[in-house]
Amino acid sequence: MNVEHSTAIVPESGTYKIKKVSKFKLCAMKFVYLLTFVALGYDVWSEIINPSEIWGAYDGVVYSFWAAYTILMGLGIRYPLKMLPLLLLQLFYKSIWLLGIYLPLSLQGQLDTASEGFLMPFAIAIPLDLIAIPWKYVYKNYIQKLFRFN
Secondary structure, eight states: OOHHHHEEEEEETTEEEEEEOOHHHHHHHHHHHHHHHHHHHHHHHHHHHSOSSOOOHHHHHHHHHHHHHHHHHHHHHHOTTTTHHHHHHHHHHHHHHIIIIIHHHHHTTOOOHHHHHHHHHHHHHHHHHHHHSOHHHHIIIIIHHHTOOO
């Protein structure tokens, strides 16, 4: 295994300590990157190459964003730690949608077919992200550094 994939240099008290990420977490991250790259990539790029309808400006922006996102997820297969913010983005936006959009609509009995269609992929992706994300690494490299001012 390439050292670049499994370690990160974390400054501590003027010295540098290597923080390791387990092989399981690296494999789990690569699996989520690959799953997203293939599943979302297939849907998005198929629609870009052969649109099923004429798009409005909003649709074009959405498909362009997801196409770029799938390319970056493909990079995550090779560079899982460097692309970790993508997994955090995926976890956060899907969790926010589930709690802030789906749940209120469901409780009010106002779900439409499109919203119902998102539930299963999101309900699968959120636990996968929670398992795959190396939370100790996130804490050391994102949370702790957020509160260091030196």
